[in-house]
Structures are given as structure tokens and as C-alpha cells.
Amino acid sequence: xxxxxxxxxxEFSKKEIETDHILQYFHYVHLPQILQSKSKPFCDLxxxxxxxxxxxxxxxxxxxxxxxxxxxxxxAGIPKKQETPNV
Numbered sequence: 001x002x003x004x005x006x007x008x009x010x011e012f013s014k015k016e017i018e019t020d021h022i023l024q025y026f027h028y029v030h031l032p033q034i035l036q037s038k039s040k041p042f043c044d045l046x047x048x049x050x051x052x053x054x055x056x057x058x059x060x061x062x063x064x065x066x067x068x069x070x071x072x073x074x075x076a077g078i079p080k081k082q083e084t085p086n087v
Contacts, residue, residue: 006030011047020050022063026070038077042070 007030008014012023026046028039046066053059 009043011043012050016050019055020060020063022060022067023050025067031074035074035077038073039070042066042073 006027008017008024009027009029011026017023023046026039026043028036028043031039046063049059049062049066053062
């Protein structure tokens with residue numbers, strides 16, 4: 001069902017996502033352009049890790065922390081509503 005809402009990143013094959021499920025969360029095309037520009041570099045770094053690092057527990061930790069960083073960067077880019085003072 002998540003696939004229908006947020007397609008998996010094209011940077012990863014179906015087999016790679018089946019092997020490392022966390023890769024599915026590096027999707028970004030569903031975001032507004034300004035947030036895509038913050039999210040895509042993290043997807044690119046995940047691709048580099050997959051290509052250059054053997055699959056082991058430390059790579060999994062690296063991907064998880066990269067995902068946490070991506071989520072924080074995207075949230076940081078969301079414009080805040082103007083707060084109205086309580087009267």
C-alpha cells in the first residue's frame with residue numbers, strides 16, 4: 001500500500017529494496033520541489049553506501065542514521081506557519 005502512495009526510489013532495484021528494506025524510505029519524488037532538493041542528496045548517499053560498502057550490521061546502522069538525518073533535513077525545510085498571539 002505504501003508503494004501506491006510513495007513510489008520506491010528509482011535509484012534502487014526491487015531486489016535491493018527487498019534485501020535492505022530501509023531503502024524504500026529514501027523516496028523523494030512525492031515531495032514538493034524545494035523539499036526534493038533537500039531529500040535527494042540523502043538518497044544519493046544511500047546509493048553510494050550500497051555500491052561501496054559490504055552488507056553488514058554497520059552498513060545497516062549507517063543507512064538508518066542517514067534516513068534519520070534525511071527526515072530531519074526535510075522537516076527543517078518545511079515552512080513554519082506564522083504563530084498568532086493568544087489574546
